[in-house]
Amino acid sequence: MAHYLVTGGAGFIGSHLVGRLVGQGHRVTVLDDLSSGRVEVLPRGVRLIVADTADAQAVSEAMAGVDGCFHLAAIASVQRSVEDWAGTHRVNLTGAITVFDAARKNRVPVVYASSAAIYGNQEVLPIAETALPAPRTAYGADKLGCELHARVAGLVHSVPSMGFRFFNVYGPGQDPSSPYSGVISVFIDRIRRGEPIVLHGDGYQTRDFIYVGDVVQHLIAGMGQASVEAPVLNVCTGQATSIRSVATLLRDIAGSAVDIRFAPERPGDIRASIGSPRRATDRLAVRADTPLAIGLTHTFQAV
Ligand code: NAD
Ligand code: UD2
Numbered sequence: 001m002a003h004y005l006v007t008g009g010a011g012f013i014g015s016h017l018v019g020r021l022v023g024q025g026h027r028v029t030v031l032d033d034l035s036s037g038r039v040e041v042l043p044r045g046v047r048l049i050v051a052d053t054a055d056a057q058a059v060s061e062a063m064a065g066v067d068g069c070f071h072l073a074a075i076a077s078v079q080r081s082v083e084d085w086a087g088t089h090r091v092n093l094t095g096a097i098t099v100f101d102a103a104r105k106n107r108v109p110v111v112y113a114s115s116a117a118i119y120g121n122q123e124v125l126p127i128a129e130t131a132l133p134a135p136r137t138a139y140g141a142d143k144l145g146c147e148l149h150a151r152v153a154g155l156v157h158s159v160p161s162m163g164f165r166f167f168n169v170y171g172p173g174q175d176p177s178s179p180y181s182g183v184i185s186v187f188i189d190r191i192r193r194g195e196p197i198v199l200h201g202d203g204y205q206t207r208d209f210i211y212v213g214d215v216v217q218h219l220i221a222g223m224g225q226a227s228v229e230a231p232v233l234n235v236c237t238g239q240a241t242s243i244r245s246v247a248t249l250l251r252d253i254a255g256s257a258v259d260i261r262f263a264p265e266r267p268g269d270i271r272a273s274i275g276s277p278r279r280a281t282d283r284l285a286v287r288a289d290t291p292l293a294i295g296l297t298h299t300f301q302a303v
Contacts, residue, residue: 003027004223005066005108007053007099008073009046010037012174012182013113013166016212017070017219019043024220031062032073036175053095060102068223071099071112077180078117081139082267092142093149100153100161109160109226110150111219116167116208116236116273118144126208126238126276129165137268147232154228162222164215167236167275171212171295172302184209187247188300191254201265203244208236208274211290211298221284236275237288249293253300 004021008014009030014037021028022043029047042048051058053073063069074092075081081088096112103110117140118133135141146163153159174182176189190197218235225231247260281287 001025001027002067003029003065005029005031005062005069007031007069007071008037010034010039010041010048011072011076012171013169013212013215014070014072015041015173016171017072017216018046020216020220022046029062029066031059036178041173054090054098056098056101059098060105063102063106063108066106066108068226069099069103069108069110070219070223071096071110074113077178078137078139078268079180079266081137081142085138088138089142092139093145096146097149100149100157100159103159104153104157109223110153111162111164111222111226112146112150114147114163114165114232115140115143116165116234116275117270118147118165119273121271125240125272126236126274127234128276129232129234129279136270147230150230154230158228160226160228161230162226163230163232164218164222164235165232165275166215167208167210167234167273169212169215170209170299172299173212174299183207183243184246184250184296184299187250191250191256191258194256194258196259196261197247198261198263199243199247200263201269203247203262204242205269206240206242206272206274208239209241209246209292209295210235210237210288211295214288214290217286218280218284221286225284231283233280233283234275234277235280235288236277238275238277239292240272240274241292249296250300253293253297
């Protein structure tokens with residue numbers, strides 16, 4: 001049994017990770033400012049520290065005595081980083097550096113969330129980790145910054161880490177309520193209310209949607225493989241799905257005929273995002289094997 005710190009543990013991906021760790025018998029401390037996370041999702045017995053990841057003292061105290069840190073706290077919305085550039089930077093990069101710095105003092109390995117947003121628009125698909133990063137938004141730039149600082153943490157301060165470039169994660173518990181929420185949670189919410197689904201742009205932009213349970217498997221396997229070389233791995237399925245197809249699949253699952261409408265393309269929106277899962281599969285011996293139709297059905301039924 002180990003003791004883990006999970007930043008952002010009250011959020012969507014974090015709460016699934018915390019549930020799995022507790023189920024495996026581990027002790028878990030969560031550090032979360034509850035800006036988008038909720039206390040109710042935390043299992044009994046989990047210690048919650050309500051604090052900001054940019055608060056060096058709080059993070060260092062939370063990290064004392066833990067065996068590993070999963071750093072997931074962030075403002076996870078690309079669109080919000082367009083609107084609040086400096087504000088999201090403080091959380092998404094300063095918060096991560098604060099976590100690496102505390103890990104240095106406490107000698108703790110860090111598994112952290114990067115993002116497919118670091119790739120921007122790539123010509124060669126599916127995207128492998130060797131592709132040249134080309135972020136199009138502050139969110140993507142800050143996630144790339146996290147990877148660079150993870151490298152510094154390893155090279156200069158001997159902090160072992162593993163970074164995960166999550167593609168588009170979906171599953172039960174994803175909050176649909178903000179205008180920045182993940183597309184699948186938004187579409188499910190619209191269908192439930194009998195309201196039209198809105199496609200930004202022509203709807204033919206593609207994403208590599210990965211089920212949250214598969215993401216948790218990667219995170220846990222990654223903790224055992226963190227190293228001072230600061231490796232980064234894609235977390236994806238290798239399958240591309242257009243936003244239009246997601247809309248029609250969800251309408252079919254729900255037996256709904258809500259309208260599909262169109263709105264302008266979002267600034268900085270990525271056209272095609274499909275990752276290669278090869279390196280993660282080779283290195284961690286895990287595979288994202290939940291088919292989209294099954295994952296969407298679980299997600300729809302859980303709402
Ligand atoms: P989420 O918003 O559900 O969870 C983020 C959590 O971090 C929330 O509980 C929130 O309260 C907390 N938080 C935010 N700012 C904080 C701060 N300053 N201090 C402490 N806690 C803070 O988002 P999620 O979808 O679970 O994302 C988890 C991680 O995965 C993030 O780092 C995100 O950037 C990354 N990611 C998510 C996706 C996706 O598709 N959901 C894709 C790529 C990367
Ligand atoms: C997601 C993640 C982000 C990041 C990135 C990786 C969320 C909320 N964001 O950004 O954290 O890591 O992936 O590349 O999960 N759309 C519509 N209608 C809607 C909502 C969205 O058409 O009502 C479109 C949107 O314009 C985009 C696509 O759906 O083309 C996906 O949007 P998103 O906000 O779910 O996620 P994305 O890819 O911008």
